[in-house]
Amino acid sequence: MGIAPREIEPMESDDRSRAPGGSPAPPPPADGGGKAAGSTGAGGELDLEIDEIEPTSTIKEGFTGQER
Amino acid sequence: MRTLLVFPPQAHPTQPALCLPSLTAFLRASGFPDTHQRDLNLEAHEWFLRRARLERSRARVRDAFCALPGGRPLPLPEMDRFRVLSEAHASADAVVDGIEEALATLRDPELFYDYDRYLRAVKLLDRAFRLVSAEHYPSSLTPHNYTLPQSIEKESDVLAAVADEEANFFCEYFRAKALPEILALAPDLLGISLTYTSQVIPGLALARLVKEAAPGIHVTVGGGRLAYIGEKMSRSGRVFSVIDSVVVLEGEGPLLELARNVAAGKERPADGVGNCIWQDGAKVVVNPPASPLPIDSLPTPEFDGLPMERYLSPKLALPLAITRGCYWEKCAFCTLYKVIGPGFRQRGLDQVMDDIEAVTKRWNSDVIYFVVEDMPPPVFKALPAALRARGLDIRWWTDARLERNLFTEELCRELHASGCRRIAFGFESASQRLLDLMEKGTNLDEAEGILRRLARAGISNTLYTMIGFPTETREEALQTLQWLRDHQDCIDEVSLRIFYVDHLSKVFEHPDRYGVERILVDPAKDLQVYYEWEPARDGTGGMDRREARQLFFEFMAALRREFPLFRGDNLLMFELKSHYFLYLCRYGGLSFLRDKSAVDVAEPLPADLRGARLRAPDGNRLVELPYDLRAIAERLNEAECAVLKPRYQSGNFKEKLFEEMAGAVPAAEPAATFVVYRARSSDLLHLGRDAARILAAVDGERTAGELLAGFAPAQQPKVERFLRDLCARGLLTAAPAARERGPAARARGPARVGAAVAAAGHLAIAPEADARARAAETMHVHCKPTAV
Numbered sequence: 001m002g003i004a005p006r007e008i009e010p011m012e013s014d015d016r017s018r019a020p021g022g023s024p025a026p027p028p029p030a031d032g033g034g035k036a037a038g039s040t041g042a043g044g045e046l047d048l049e050i051d052e053i054e055p056t057s058t059i060k061e062g063f064t065g066q067e068r
Numbered sequence: 069m070r071t072l073l074v075f076p077p078q079a080h081p082t083q084p085a086l087c088l089p090s091l092t093a094f095l096r097a098s099g100f101p102d103t104h105q106r107d108l109n110l111e112a113h114e115w116f117l118r119r120a121r122l123e124r125s126r127a128r129v130r131d132a133f134c135a136l137p138g139g140r141p142l143p144l145p146e147m148d149r150f151r152v153l154s155e156a157h158a159s160a161d162a163v164v165d166g167i168e169e170a171l172a173t174l175r176d177p178e179l180f181y182d183y184d185r186y187l188r189a190v191k192l193l194d195r196a197f198r199l200v201s202a203e204h205y206p207s208s209l210t211p212h213n214y215t216l217p218q219s220i221e222k223e224s225d226v227l228a229a230v231a232d233e234e235a236n237f238f239c240e241y242f243r244a245k246a247l248p249e250i251l252a253l254a255p256d257l258l259g260i261s262l263t264y265t266s267q268v269i270p271g272l273a274l275a276r277l278v279k280e281a282a283p284g285i286h287v288t289v290g291g292g293r294l295a296y297i298g299e300k301m302s303r304s305g306r307v308f309s310v311i312d313s314v315v316v317l318e319g320e321g322p323l324l325e326l327a328r329n330v331a332a333g334k335e336r337p338a339d340g341v342g343n344c345i346w347q348d349g350a351k352v353v354v355n356p357p358a359s360p361l362p363i364d365s366l367p368t369p370e371f372d373g374l375p376m377e378r379y380l381s382p383k384l385a386l387p388l389a390i391t392r393g394c395y396w397e398k399c400a401f402c403t404l405y406k407v408i409g410p411g412f413r414q415r416g417l418d419q420v421m422d423d424i425e426a427v428t429k430r431w432n433s434d435v436i437y438f439v440v441e442d443m444p445p446p447v448f449k450a451l452p453a454a455l456r457a458r459g460l461d462i463r464w465w466t467d468a469r470l471e472r473n474l475f476t477e478e479l480c481r482e483l484h485a486s487g488c489r490r491i492a493f494g495f496e497s498a499s500q501r502l503l504d505l506m507e508k509g510t511n512l513d514e515a516e517g518i519l520r521r522l523a524r525a526g527i528s529n530t531l532y533t534m535i536g537f538p539t540e541t542r543e544e545a546l547q548t549l550q551w552l553r554d555h556q557d558c559i560d561e562v563s564l565r566i567f568y569v570d571h572l573s574k575v576f577e578h579p580d581r582y583g584v585e586r587i588l589v590d591p592a593k594d595l596q597v598y599y600e601w602e603p604a605r606d607g608t609g610g611m612d613r614r615e616a617r618q619l620f621f622e623f624m625a626a627l628r629r630e631f632p633l634f635r636g637d638n639l640l641m642f643e644l645k646s647h648y649f650l651y652l653c654r655y656g657g658l659s660f661l662r663d664k665s666a667v668d669v670a671e672p673l674p675a676d677l678r679g680a681r682l683r684a685p686d687g688n689r690l691v692e693l694p695y696d697l698r699a700i701a702e703r704l705n706e707a708e709c710a711v712l713k714p715r716y717q718s719g720n721f722k723e724k725l726f727e728e729m730a731g732a733v734p735a736a737e738p739a740a741t742f743v744v745y746r747a748r749s750s751d752l753l754h755l756g757r758d759a760a761r762i763l764a765a766v767d768g769e770r771t772a773g774e775l776l777a778g779f780a781p782a783q784q785p786k787v788e789r790f791l792r793d794l795c796a797r798g799l800l801t802a803a804p805a806a807r808e809r810g811p812a813a814r815a816r817g818p819a820r821v822g823a824a825v826a827a828a829g830h831l832a833i834a835p836e837a838d839a840r841a842r843a844a845e846t847m848h849v850h851c852k853p854t855a856v
Contacts, residue, residue, distance in 0.1 A: 046758040046786060047758045048758055048787075049754070050753055050754070050759055050799075051698060051754045052751060052752075052754075053697060053698045053701050053743065053751070053752040054698075054701050054702055054705055055701075056701075056704075056705065
């Protein structure tokens with residue numbers, strides 16, 4: 001199954017039934033969908049996490065730098 | 069009689085190699101003036117790094133991304149493909165739009181030295197390599213390697229790869245450009261240099277194409293790599309379906325004889341040529357060794373014919389040889405002294421001065437890399453005066469041993485005055501017991517003094533260091549790490565690697581002397597060069613291989629924490645040697661990166677954030693994915709660390725990773741997640757769901773205040789802090805908005821973020837994108853040009 005077409009979900013909608021790739025839809029937030037912008041997640045907590053994704057590197061190949 | 073010598077991909081595209089210029093000069097001076105040379109490595113890189121070609125990669129990656137599986141657990145091999153395609157897809161627009169500026173920066177004599185700009189250029193270049201690689205997954209091209217699904221350790225794999233034009237994607241360039249030009253030149257003799265492992269398959273593939281199109285051309289291969297595998301590769305004779313002869317060891321003499329025989333129209337040109345292997349009917353013939361030439365007799369290398377103005381560097385580091393072979397010839401781990409020449413030879417200093425004068429004038433560069441195994445003490449002592457006497461003002465670096473009684477304060481000062489800015493030493497270990505077992509002939513007690521005297525003189529150093537030499541204990545390895553830490557005030561660079569036995573080394577010949585119980589020879593790997601082994605079971609064998617590999621990563625983690633050169637993005641500088649050297653010359657040391665570890669990404673914050681218009685920086689791209697890329701990246705990186713054998717030795721793409729780890733690494737479960745590609749630093753960040761939605765709602769028109777008004781009052785302070793954080797991370801720009809009154813402002817806000825998203829619809833997909841692309845984009849913010 002390929003990645004399904006999908007539009008950006010607006011903040012007020014928590015309809016996640018169209019998750020990409022047909023992945024199972026996560027459970028709806030405790031406060032339900034269709035709320036005002038920004039109201040999201042259990043108890044209105046916003047999921048504002050940002051985290052760097054670890055890059056690959058030649059270090060992983062067991063040497064550093066160029067061959068002599 | 070026309071000869072063409074070519075340097076095939078893949079090697080580093082930042083400077084010319086010495087092999088072809090040496091051979092070209094020798095043939096031209098020996099009665100074959102119609103000798104040409106081409107750096108097909110650089111030309112192939114240029115082929116794939118064109119904007120138009122990258123656009124094609126982008127389209128093909130997008131198609132492959134659309135076809136990725138979803139909705140079911142992903143096993144390890146598919147995780148890898150998912151990561152490669154997702155990252156390439158997210159970065160593709162920025163790569164296509166930025167490649168020309170990045171290449172121009174690397175070639176520009178001033179912009180190159182703007183360190184932040186430089187880092188951005190090399191990071192984008194790295195993404196460009198990944199985009200091209202993703203198009204051809206699982207083949208992979210990096211600045212340091214080119215790996216295919218096939219292994220370089222098996223003849224059958226190599227020959228399969230030579231015929232596989234999809235996986236071995238340099239064939240596209242060969243067919244479209246290199247081959248027609250070679251055929252147009254119509255050489256009688258074609259020499260293909262295979263210096264690096266990564267050149268073997270592309271070089272043989274080029275040979276195949278040439279032989280198919282013009283069977284009359286005598287195609288020979290030579291170069292450093294063939295000193296290790298030339299005979300193994302020729303044994304079955306199958307390789308002679310794509311080439312006519314193999315030259316092992318030093319090439320000048322054999323190539324000249326081949327040229328003479330081809331010119332004379334001999335039916336079997338390789339017959340009787342020293343160092344040559346060829347096929348006579350069904351029989352493989354290994355000719356006797358040729359006598360190494362006295363290098364005094366060789367002409368100055370000629371670089372004419374190479375694309376000297378197009379290497380990815382603002383100034384060329386010109387390679388010149390003073391010696392061939394090693395004057396020490398004893399180290400138990402090393403085999404270079406057996407495969408270069410063999411035999412130690414030295415060029416007269418007057419000739420070296422002539423060489424320097426000729427190439428620096430001709431190519432308008434004052435940077436010389438003396439290509440030696442180890443510069444002999446008498447040369448170190450004589451070089452400063454010789455350069456001074458000829459008025460040669462150059463900057464140079466070289467390799468050396470930590471010779472006792474050589475690097476006095478006075479000599480260090482003289483070396484610096486002569487232009488020496490870096491010396492790379494074979495340090496190996498801080499255990500004197502191991503140094504003695506290796507027969508290094510160096511004394512640890514003297515190393516510190518040498519490094520300090522060089523540092524005081526302004527000469528940077530590199531310490532080649534290894535982990536896992538037979539009998540080394542964990543304690544001894546940690547002792548080495550501690551020594552490096554204790555002396556970091558006088559150490560600039562550590563080049564660290566894990567020791568593997570190669571089949572020409574003393575350890576391979578006499579394993580019992582080195583606590584090696586058994587060397588693990590896999591008969592299926594008929595081209596294998598590096599071997600695993602089992603330590604002696606009586607406790608004298610030292611660490612096992614897994615422990616050594618684990619320690620390697622512990623070392624690297626410590627170096628990345630504690631040495632400026634390894635920190636964050638600075639690592640890129642470390643990996644690009646001639647660039648590093650140019651920076652050393654420009655800034656006199658590493659001070660330029662001591663307070664820096666990453667590309668600057670922060671966007672300025674206006675005093676009145678609420679009144680500022682928000683937009684995403686150009687090239688940033690928000691993507692929704694069906695699996696958690698962050699978790700997958702961590703899982704893949706951990707798995708790669710656990711694999712024993714590095715890929716640069718086996719050459720094939722992650723075969724070991726999948727073989728060893730597939731059962732141990734759990735599959736990735738479906739999980740809708742968001743990532744944003746940050747164009748300025750060419751990296752990816754994982755975003756929480758609401759973080760992604762807020763970022764998607766930024767439309768370039770609405771102010772922060774209007775966006776915040778869509779949130780409940782209790783949430784607004786948190787969201788405002790988050791917007792500031794986005795600016796600090798380079799994910800948002802905030803520019804003061806001209807005061808608007810009247811219907812336009814009233815019509816736009818205050819509004820809910822959902823409405824803002826709808827308003828941003830015209831930005832979501834570039835107008836030129838086709839319907840398929842539109843369908844593929846799960847979440848795509850295609851930003852307008854900056855309106856400053």
